[in-house]
Each structure stands twice: as C-alpha cells, then as structure tokens.
Amino acid sequence: MAAGGMGGKTYSFKVVLLGEGCVGKTSLVLRYCENKFNDKHITTLQASFLTKKLNITGKRVNLAIWDTAGQERFHALGPIYYRDSNGAILVYDVTDEDSFQKVKNWVKELRKMLGNEICLCIVGNKIDLDKDRHVSVEEAESYAESVGAKHYHTSAKLNKGIEELFLDLCKRMMETAQAEERLKGNGASQSASSRRGVQIVDDELQATPAGGCCSSG
Amino acid sequence: MPPFLGLIRAQSADSTHCTSSTPPAPEGVILRRPSQDATCSHPHRASTGSLPPSTPSTLGSLGTTGSELQNHGSPVPQSPHRVSWIEDGVWLPPPRPSSLLQPPMLELDSLSISSIEEEQESHVPSPTPHHSSPHRLADKVINRLSAVGQALGGLVSQRKRLNNRVQEMSERKGGAFAETVKEFVEMTLKRGTDPARDMGFEFLQEVRSSLTSLRETLLDYPEFQSLLDSITDLSDLEIELSLHKVALKPVSAHLCSCIHTSRTNDGTFGRLQSNLRLLEKNSVEELGGSLGVGVPDCVSLERIQQRWTSMHEAYSPDKKVQILLKVCKSIYHSMSANASSARTVFGADDFLPCLTWVLLRSDVVTLQVDTDYMMELLDPTQLQGEGGYYLTTIYASLYYISSFQPRLPARQLSVEAQHSLNQWHRRRTLHCEQSRRSKHRRTIRRQACQERGSQNSETKTGSAEESGEANDSVDIDESQQQMESIREAL
Numbered sequence: 292m293a294a295g296g297m298g299g300k301t302y303s304f305k306v307v308l309l310g311e312g313c314v315g316k317t318s319l320v321l322r323y324c325e326n327k328f329n330d331k332h333i334t335t336l337q338a339s340f341l342t343k344k345l346n347i348t349g350k351r352v353n354l355a356i357w358d359t360a361g362q363e364r365f366h367a368l369g370p371i372y373y374r375d376s377n378g379a380i381l382v383y384d385v386t387d388e389d390s391f392q393k394v395k396n397w398v399k400e401l402r403k404m405l406g407n408e409i410c411l412c413i414v415g416n417k418i419d420l421d422k423d424r425h426v427s428v429e430e431a432e433s434y435a436e437s438v439g440a441k442h443y444h445t446s447a448k449l450n451k452g453i454e455e456l457f458l459d460l461c462k463r464m465m466e467t468a469q470a471e472e473r474l475k476g477n478g479a480s481q482s483a484s485s486r487r488g489v490q491i492v493d494d495e496l497q498a499t500p501a502g503g504c505c506s507s508g
Numbered sequence: 509m510p511p512f513l514g515l516i517r518a519q520s521a522d523s524t525h526c527t528s529s530t531p532p533a534p535e536g537v538i539l540r541r542p543s544q545d546a547t548c549s550h551p552h553r554a555s556t557g558s559l560p561p562s563t564p565s566t567l568g569s570l571g572t573t574g575s576e577l578q579n580h581g582s583p584v585p586q587s588p589h590r591v592s593w594i595e596d597g598v599w600l601p602p603p604r605p606s607s608l609l610q611p612p613m614l615e616l617d618s619l620s621i622s623s624i625e626e627e628q629e630s631h632v633p634s635p636t637p638h639h640s641s642p643h644r645l646a647d648k649v650i651n652r653l654s655a656v657g658q659a660l661g662g663l664v665s666q667r668k669r670l671n672n673r674v675q676e677m678s679e680r681k682g683g684a685f686a687e688t689v690k691e692f693v694e695m696t697l698k699r700g701t702d703p704a705r706d707m708g709f710e711f712l713q714e715v716r717s718s719l720t721s722l723r724e725t726l727l728d729y730p731e732f733q734s735l736l737d738s739i740t741d742l743s744d745l746e747i748e749l750s751l752h753k754v755a756l757k758p759v760s761a762h763l764c765s766c767i768h769t770s771r772t773n774d775g776t777f778g779r780l781q782s783n784l785r786l787l788e789k790n791s792v793e794e795l796g797g798s799l800g801v802g803v804p805d806c807v808s809l810e811r812i813q814q815r816w817t818s819m820h821e822a823y824s825p826d827k828k829v830q831i832l833l834k835v836c837k838s839i840y841h842s843m844s845a846n847a848s849s850a851r852t853v854f855g856a857d858d859f860l861p862c863l864t865w866v867l868l869r870s871d872v873v874t875l876q877v878d879t880d881y882m883m884e885l886l887d888p889t890q891l892q893g894e895g896g897y898y899l900t901t902i903y904a905s906l907y908y909i910s911s912f913q914p915r916l917p918a919r920q921l922s923v924e925a926q927h928s929l930n931q932w933h934r935r936r937t938l939h940c941e942q943s944r945r946s947k948h949r950r951t952i953r954r955q956a957c958q959e960r961g962s963q964n965s966e967t968k969t970g971s972a973e974e975s976g977e978a979n980d981s982v983d984i985d986e987s988q989q990q991m992e993s994i995r996e997a998l
Contacts, residue, residue, distance in 0.1 A: 313857075317855025361856065362796045
C-alpha cells in the first residue's frame with residue numbers, strides 16, 4: 292500500500308532514489324538514516340533499503356527508501372523499482388553536467404509513467420565541491436520549477452540540506468495523500484497507486500481514468 | 509510491517525517440494541565443516557535443467573539416510589557444532605580460531621519458533637542427535653536456549669494454537685471455511701493444465717485473491733475472532749502463514765509447475781540460459797560493480813546454493829522471502845568482507861551487480877520460478893518492506909540476465925516486460941482494494957470468477973479488458989511512447 296492513512300494518523304510512503312552511479316545516492320540516504328538503523332534489518336550496515344519513522348505535526352510517517360542501481364545498463368530496470376512510489380529523489384552531482392542530464396531523463400520518464408501524483412525532488416549533491424561546479428544553480432532550479440519538482444542542494448559529506456530535503460518531501464507527500472483522501476470523501480483513504488490502477492466500486496469491477504499523464508518535462 | 513526477517517529457519521522441515529531439478533537439501537545445514545573439507549575447487553552450480561511438471565517429491569525421502577549423502581557429494585561432516593535445528597549459527601559461540609571457514613552470518617538470523625513445532629509434526633529425524641554435541645558447547649547453548657525458550661514459550665504455544673485451530677477448521681466437515689478451502693484446492697489443481705487457457709500470471713493473481721478471501725472467511729468466524737482476542741502477540745503474518753499451510757501447501761507444487769510451463773512458453777528460460785552462458789565469465793566489475801567490491805567465496809556460495817534449495821522447497825511465499833533475505837545478507841557480508849578496498853558500506857549500485865554475479869552461478873530457472881511465485885503470491889502488504897525490496901531486486905536481476913542484449917541500447921524496455929509489470933501492478937492494486945473493502949471481498953471474487961468462467965473460450969486480452977484493464981492498455985501505450993521518446997533522446 293502506497294499511502295495508507297489509518298484514521299489519517301499514520302502514513303506509509305515509498306520513496307525511490309534515482310540517479311547515476313557515483314552521484315552519492317547511497318551516502319545521502321545513509322546520512323539521513325544512519326542514526327535510525329534497526330539491528331533487525333538486513334541493512335544494519337547496508338544502504339539499499341532503509342526505513343525511517345517520522346512524526347510530522349502529530350502525524351506518524353513511515354518512510355521506506357528504495358535505492359536503485361544507477362548504472363546506465365540498469366536503466367531499463369527503473370520501472371520495476373519506482374512502481375507505486377509516492378516520491379522520487381533524483382540525485383545529480385553538481386560537478387557532473389552529465390549526471391544532471393540523466394536526472395532530466397528520469398523526470399520525463401517518471402512523469403510519463405506515474406503522472407503528477409509522485410512528488411519529485413531534484414537534488415544537487417556534493418556542494419562541498421562547489422568550486423568544481425558544472426551545473427549552475429539557476430539552471431537547475433528553473434528546470435526543477437518547470438517540471439513541478441523541488442530543487443535542493445545537499446552535501447552528504449558535510450551533512451547539509453539532507454534533513455530539510457526529506458522533511459519537505461514528507462510534507463508534500465502528506466499533502467498529496469490528504470488531498471486524495473478529501474477527493475475520495477470520508478472514510479477509506481486510498482493508496483496513491485490505486486488511482487492509477489483498477490478500482491473496485493460497489494462490487495463491480497470498473498476502470499477508472501488513468502492518473503495524470505501530463506508530460507511536463 | 510511485521511519484523512519478519514530472521515525469524516524463520518532456513519531449512520523448513522515441513523516444506524513441500526515443488527518441482528525440483530536439484531537434489532533435496534540436506535536436512536542439516538552444515539555451518540562449519542572440518543577444514544580439510546574446505547577444498548572446494550569450484551563454485552557449485554545446480555543444474556539448470558528443466559523441471560518435470562508436477563512431480564512433488566515425497567517428503568519422506570527427506571528424513572532418510574540419503575539426506576547426508578546428497579550434500580553435494582561431500583563426506584558426512586564431522587563438525588561437533590551441529591545441534592539439530594540450531595546449526596544455523598544463532599546459538600553458537602564465536603567461531604573457533606581453528607576453523608578455516610567463517611559463518612557468513614553472525615546475527616540472529618535463523619531462530620525460528622515455528623520451525624520447532626514444524627519439526628515436531630513432520631517427524632524429520634535430525635541428522636545429529638543433541639547428545640553428540642560437546643559438553644562445553646552444549647552447556648552454553650542449553651543455558652541460552654532455556655532462557656530464551658522460556659521467553660518464547662508463550663509465543664510458541666500461541667502460534668501453535670492458531671495453527672491447530674486453522675488446521676482443525678479446514679478439516680471440519682460441513683464448515684464454511686473447510687468447504688472453501690476444499691473448493692479452492694480442487695479448483696486450483698484443475699487450473700493451469702490447459703495451455704490455451706490458463707497460461708500467464710492471471711491465474712496466480714486469482715490464487716492470491718482467493719487466499720485473501722480465505723483469510724476473510726476465517727476472520728468472519730466468531731470463534732476465530734475470540735481466539736485472536738485471546739492471543740496478543742501474533743501478527744497478521746501468522747494468520748497468513750497458517751493459511752498457507754492448509755491452502756497453499758497442497759497446491760504449491762502444481763503452481764510451480766504452472767509457472768514453469770508459462771516461463772518455458774514465453775521464452776524466458778531459453779533467454780536466461782543462453783544469456784547465462786554469455787555473462788557467466790564476467791567479473792563483478794564487468795557486471796557493473798565498483799572496483800574492488802567483494803563477492804562470495806566458494807564456501808559462501810555453496811551455502812547460498814543450499815539456501816536457494818530451501819527457498820525452493822518452502823511452499824509459503826513469506827518463508828521463501830525470509831530465505832531470500834538471508835541470502836542477500838550473506839552477499840552483503842561478502843561484499844564488505846572480501847572487498848579489496850576499505851569501503852564497508854555498499855548500496856544498490858553494487859548490490860545488484862553482486863546479486864547478478866551470484867545468480868549467474870545459480871540455477872536461474874528454478875530461481876525464476878520461485879521469484880515469480882513470491883511476486884505473485886506474497887501478501888501485497890509485504891511488498892513495500894524489506895522483503896519487497898529484495899524480491900524486486902532479484903526480479904530485476906533475473907530480468908537483467910534474461911533481457912541482456914549486448915548490442916541494444918540499455919534503456920529499451922521490452923513490451924513483454926512492460927506487460928508483465930503492468931500485470932503485477934494490477935494484481936497489487938486490485939488486491940489492496942480488496943483488502944480495504946473486506947466486506948465485499950467474496951462477492952467481488954465470485955463475480956470475477958463468473959466473469960472469467962463465461963469467457964473461458966475468449967482470449968486473454970478479451971477477459972482482461974472486461975475486468976477493467978483499460979488502464980493497463982493506456983499504460984502500455986504511454987510507456988511505449990515514452991520509450992520512443994527516450995530512444996529519441998539517445
């Protein structure tokens with residue numbers, strides 16, 4: 292279930308982490324979650340799948356963060372991972388122009404495949420290497436705005452900007468989920484994905500219109 | 509998400525054999541064999557031969573003397589460390605310096621409460637009797653065992669009560685639950701035999717939704733509710749597991765054989781096997797791993813093979829996932845332990861290549877069957893957790909192998925892959941909706957079944973549209989457009 296609201300109090304979100312290899316995806320999420328390692332997890336020392344529990348304005352949020360392999364050869368595996376995601380964090384390296392182009396490709400693909408319900412974060416990582424910057428702040432931020440994404444600058448090395456990124460993302464995903472609940476009326480909250488899939492209404496199998504398919508990229 | 513990592517023992521004694529091309533697992537996993545035994549020259553790869561359709565091996569053969577001999581031809585191990593079901597490393601003291609072999613797992617990864625009772629009822633004699641363990645070890649182990657055992661005793665009996673009740677209700681003459689289970693088993697065994705009709709994974713999706721309906725039937729019983737009220741510490745997963753025992757166990761071999769047929773017909777196995785030959789010589793770096801990342805040594809690899817065998821033998825998708833997680837854990841361990849650089853933390857960039865490296869040394873055909881089995885039959889609420897992540901990863905890795913085409917752009921996603929993803933997605937959304945609207949569940953299912961029943965002669969596409977698949981067609985169109993746009997971008 293993508294976004295389960297139990298009486299509107301607990302949310303479970305899946306966030307997928309995309310970006311070229313070596314842009315620092317793993318360090319970023321590790322930095323964010325490192326104090327939250329659960330020794331029952333396979334991931335005690337590893338960083339492919341991490342969870343984080345948050346409390347935002349009195350509401351509990353369970354975050355499941357899915358890392359993906361960023362090498363070009365694995366690009367086709369993307370949909371297997373980002374299915375049913377509520378949010379995506381698209382990471383590039385501010386010193387690597389090419390990694391920013393890869394982010395643009397991911398944005399196009401995600402908007403096509405998942406519509407506008409997925410909250411996108413574009414993250415320029417490694418700002419500790421600002422002197423070697425090859426992606427301009429203005430370009431990155433205006434691009435993000437043009438595709439309805441938010442832009443962040445982070446440094447996993449210096450632990451900068453990471454808390455803000457995740458907190459912001461959670462708030463946006465909560466807003467999306469709440470808007471969806473309102474849309475659906477009282478009672479049962481819906482998973483974000485269900486709007487893109489098949490719904491069962493009053494014992495009948497009905498198709499619903501596909502979710503947003505705007506390609507704002 | 510119930511913490512289901514590490515609670516189930518690898519060698520589930522009550523598991524049914526699905527169709528199997530590999531020899532049955534030796535009942536006792538050998539953790540540390542005498543060092544002279546460690547002259548493993550070559551990573552073992554199980555046969556990738558085809559599985560015979562629907563040939564459930566007899567469970568009885570497991571417990572016989574043959575099990576030790578089948579341990580990949582190695583002599584009967586003389587390790588003093590084997591204490592029946594606790595051979596898995598949990599209760600053992602740290603490895604003695606004299607042992608050359610390292611246990612891949614040092615954590616509490618295989619304590620299974622359920623395996624205790626399961627072994628009791630399946631009457632599999634443990635290969636090494638308790639009293640053969642050295643006193644030094646035995647004292648330590650027994651002390652710890654009894655302490656933990658007392659703490660867990662309540663849980664065990666609760667679980668047992670649950671299992672017994674479900675079992676009893678499934679056998680009760682004239683009972684609604686018993687009838688539904690019986691009907692489910694009979695219907696399922698009849699299905700999947702007609703290649704023109706039942707191929708593909710729609711059938712498995714129906715099985716999954718039937719399991720959910722069965723759970724609802726169970727929960728509708730006031731007596732079952734009062735049982736649940738009296739037991740406090742068991743999660744939904746336990747109900748699911750007890751249901752697997754009565755409903756899935758009788759049909760699991762059949763389902764495996766259906767998947768096998770389906771994957772043979774759609775060409776996946778052929779591609780897997782031919783690409784395996786193309787890729788098997790590749791180093792982990794050539795598979796995309798970063799320079800210096802470690803891979804399992806031959807001992808770990810052999811142990812992984814044993815775990816794959818256990819995974820295949822388990823009938824419960826949840827138990828299979830537990831075993832998968834253990835394999836992933838030991839791969840991670842090897843990645844750091846055998847790394848040539850000092851890095852100790854690896855993410856997906858390195859894990860996927862390493863897993864692929866391991867799969868290329870494994871029986872990919874059987875693994876594909878098991879992966880499909882888990883993907884289709886796992887309760888969708890499990891799919892977002894850690895189990896879901898690693899299941900997705902093995903699915904992705906197998907897909908990478910089967911779709912490997914050195915000359916094509918890497919970004920091309922085949923129409924078949926999109927279709928299979930869409931189907932999986934559809935099942936999940938359908939099922940989640942079902943869970944949500946539990947009161948309507950059976951009505952929906954029956955209606956869906958009737959619909960399908962009336963369309964038996966039609967093509968799969970036809971019935972898919974009827975059951976509300978218009979979205980998926982849209983999805984496919986969209987993704988095709990999208991792939992085209994990506995290709996243009998290239």
